Amino acid sequence: MPKSILVVEDEPNIVLSLQFLMKKAGFDVRIARDGEEALSAVEARAPDLILLDVMIPKRDGYDVCQTVRANPDWKNVYIIMLTAKGRDVDREKGIALGANDYVTKPFSTRDLTEKVKQILDGMS
């Protein structure tokens, strides 16, 4: 069974590229376009990894991250925050709220794919 990834992102083009990349790497990819969508997706079926954009409508990335971490059932969900805000404060905030990693846009597709692969392979 392939590892599942939830992509939470509101920019359609970025969603498209991430979807393309993750599918190509052989993962099961689901999409959520805002915070609420993301949480219901997690509730429906917890993914192995979430690529979580910070600036999303309704409930922002930090909120989603915090909510996921609040539930012990989802403690093994690996969360990678994606953000266009490159400030140290933003990164620290993300890590403090329970994110496992933090990637700044624009990211290297190759690096991101490698990173995701490593994490998910290590899990099994």
Next chain:
Amino acid sequence: MSGTVAHLPSWIIIAVALCYVSLLFAIAYYGDKRARAGRSLVANPTIYALSIAVYCTAWTFYGSVGRAVESGFGFLPIYLGPTLMFALGWLVLRKIIRISKLHRITSIADFISSRYGKSHLLGGLVTIIAVVGIMPYISLQLKAVATSFDYLVKYPDLTPPAVAAPAVVGDTALWVTGLMALFSILFGTRHIDATEHHQGMVAAIAFESVVKLVAFLAVGLFVTFGMFDGFGDLFGQALARPDISSLMTMESAGRDWMPLVLLAFLAVIGLPRQFQVTVVENTDEQHLNKAIWLFPLYLLLINLFVLPIALAGMLVLPTGAAGGPAVSPDTFVLALPMAAHQEEIAVLAFLGGLSAATGMVIVETIALSTMICNDLVMPILFKCAWLHLGERRDLSKLLLNIRRGAIVIILGIGYFYFRLIGESYALASIGLVAFAAAAQFAPAVLAGIYWKHATRRAALAGISLGFVIWTYTLLLPSFALSGWLPHSFVDHGPFGWELLMPYALFGLSGFDPVPHSLFWSLFANVGALVMVSLFDRQATIERIQATLFVEVFRQQRPNVAAGYLQETVQVGALRTLAERFLGRERTDEVFTEYAQQRRMLLDANMRADGDLVQFVERRLAGVIGAASARVMVASTFKGQGFGAEEIMQILDETSQVLEYSRQLEQKSHELERATAELKAVNARLTDLDRMKDDFLSTVTHELRTPLTSIRSFSEILHDSPDLDIGERQHFLTIIIRESERLTRLINQVLDLTKIETGRMKWQMTDVDLREVIDHAVTALHQLFDERRIALEVQLPELVPAIRGDRDQLIQLTINLLSNAQKFCPPDVGRVEVGLRIADHEVTVSVADNGPGIPLNEQEAIFEKFHQVRSGQTGNPMGSGLGLAICRGIVEHLGGRIWVRSRPGHGATFFFTVPFAKA
């Protein structure tokens, strides 16, 4: 001719005296005439020095010999003191003269009053003390004249029995008094400007000084070389008489020597008449240079024969039963020539005494009358509102009449005092008593010109205390000796309190009354002056005057507008004021003089500058005294006192210290303010920094988002050579779109930054908005067609030109149209563009039928990066900069931009632009 006439008929003596007095009148008249003609008789250092010799009164002329008989060299300190003061003349007197000229000082009372903040109270006090202290001295002069006349009439009898006081009508003293009053009125109150000098009077006084010196020297030479065989013979005979040989030693003079030197040292600047001739009547500061040595020389000469005459009198004149002289030593100067039957020399001596007495009386009376008028009567009259003095047009007559009245009253009181007390108490000590009163002014004067921190209250305290002690230790005892108070007051103190015995106050015994009084009064006077000053604060006016007085030599010219606000008085008002005191003619002269000096024209409506105000105040001060002048000038200002700020500015060098401390104070205020400002700026900067940080962070975010897509798809394309052509095409299109978005965004950021920082280059022209809208519609036509959104444009036929940048207005319209298009649903979307013309502006509206904007966001959408996301997808609909740029453009053009919307019913954007000015 000598020795043949049996007696001197009184008519001869009267005729000689009358001739002499007539000569005085003539000289004074001539002096005044010359002064009016501009060829001053007295503008001459020798005459100046001689006029100062008014110091030598009848008390010198007759009394010195009397004192010498009593105490040997004890008469000399009275003349050594002034010599020492004149040694300091260049330092002290020159300073007083300079100050008095600059400030138009009219008397010693005026000087002290002016120095201590132009205080009426101080001026009045000094005047009262002067009158009380000097009045007996005037009586003494009258007595001397009367006595010498009576004595001369009895010739050749040298020891006439004491006669009862003659009837008032037949009293020589009365006639003398009347003549002196006449002279003083004629030559002392002719002018209305006291500082214009009484040149006729000065000329007469100088002449009198010559007469009394010549007379005294004549008597001295005759006695020494006529009656004796020169000094050796005279002194040799005296040495042989053990009872008088001690007069040639310090024995009888010793103890009081230094106190009397000090007394005379101080009195020579404190006596009103000395202040009058030395300071007020001084026509040229340069004259002082000669007077510095000539006046002491005069003193030396007039004292040269005092001791020989005294010794000769003791040797030659008949002695009484007790071995003492039956002839009063005070009359030796007359008695010796009479004993030798030298009528001419006797008459000359009489004239010398007469000149000494009249000179003193005239000058003292004029000085006192000026003080009484300026420092006592006028201030009181000004305070009496019911007199409406402030409204009277011409006060110069009133001033002169007050002075004339004062002269008559002073001499009248002097005469009656002489009648009352004259026979009962030895007048010999009255001179010294007057000196002791006058000496009370010296500390305030000296401190006033050397110590800036001496205050008004300190001067008041010092002078008052000194005067009280003087009264207690000298004046009251003299009343006791005259029988007006019980004699026990002197012997045992009041109520038998020996500690308060007036001649041995607090147990200080062993001194003569005058040195004793001088010690205590000066001790209290100086002590109070110093102590009060140390604990007192000066008012602003005091500080200014103190600085002006103490630093007079550092001033190039008087330049203080006395602390008036300068803008508030017109030349005309000052002129009216001056006319009231100086009269019209003098006022014209004064103003003309001022205008000529400055080479300027004075117009009545002109604002009077500080110099003119000062000039007028000084002229008035010459008439009514500094304090009153200040009040009068101040009254022309509309309720203004003086602004400390102005004063500080105009006191240039003189107040450098003040200015410096003020600046320090200001600096510290500035520092505080700067610190507060810095704090505020810092807070604002922190805010700005945070805002800039937010802005940068947002911009970065907005830039990175398209960049992320571009990079991702580029890499995907690069790493996936096996992509089919459709996918490849799709990804490339995304890259292109995102690049375009990026470019647009960068341009918008730059535009906004330019607008916000004011660096946008606006091409301002008259713009036709119809054309602008057409242009924008054309540019977006295709976009609307693609999304099948209806675009309706309704514009009036004629739209007034507005002022603006055409390209920016097109950009603005395009922004609004594309915004509207973005939010409209496809197919049924509808956008309407309208234009309304109001009073002075044009309003453009762009309405859509999209989802509308919630009320709470209607203001915020114009903020930077505020993004309205579409309800369904949550996708941002734009960069978030478009509306911010729109607002920037509209506001720059002087218009407004706003939105009206009901959620669900579309939104309408409005913007206004004002008409171009015709």
Next chain:
Amino acid sequence: MEEDNRVNEAFLAVFCLGLVLFSPLLLDIFDGPQHLDGAASTVPAFVFGVPLLYFYLFVSWAVLIALMALVSRRAGVASQRTASTIGPHGDNE
């Protein structure tokens, strides 16, 4: 100004000299021998046929006046110089 100060100092010196010359201490010296034979009164000393004290007082007085005349002459030069910056008469404002 410098000239002014020198004049000031000169006058001050003359003043101090006067104080010393006329001080009772110095006068006592010229007062003649005292209590020579236990007599109550001082016997005045004589010089040139006049009492020494009389001679001393008037001569020292004259010397003092001469010094004052001398210094004031220099003062005249100095004050003329300062006066020129003020105007012919201090009187004229």
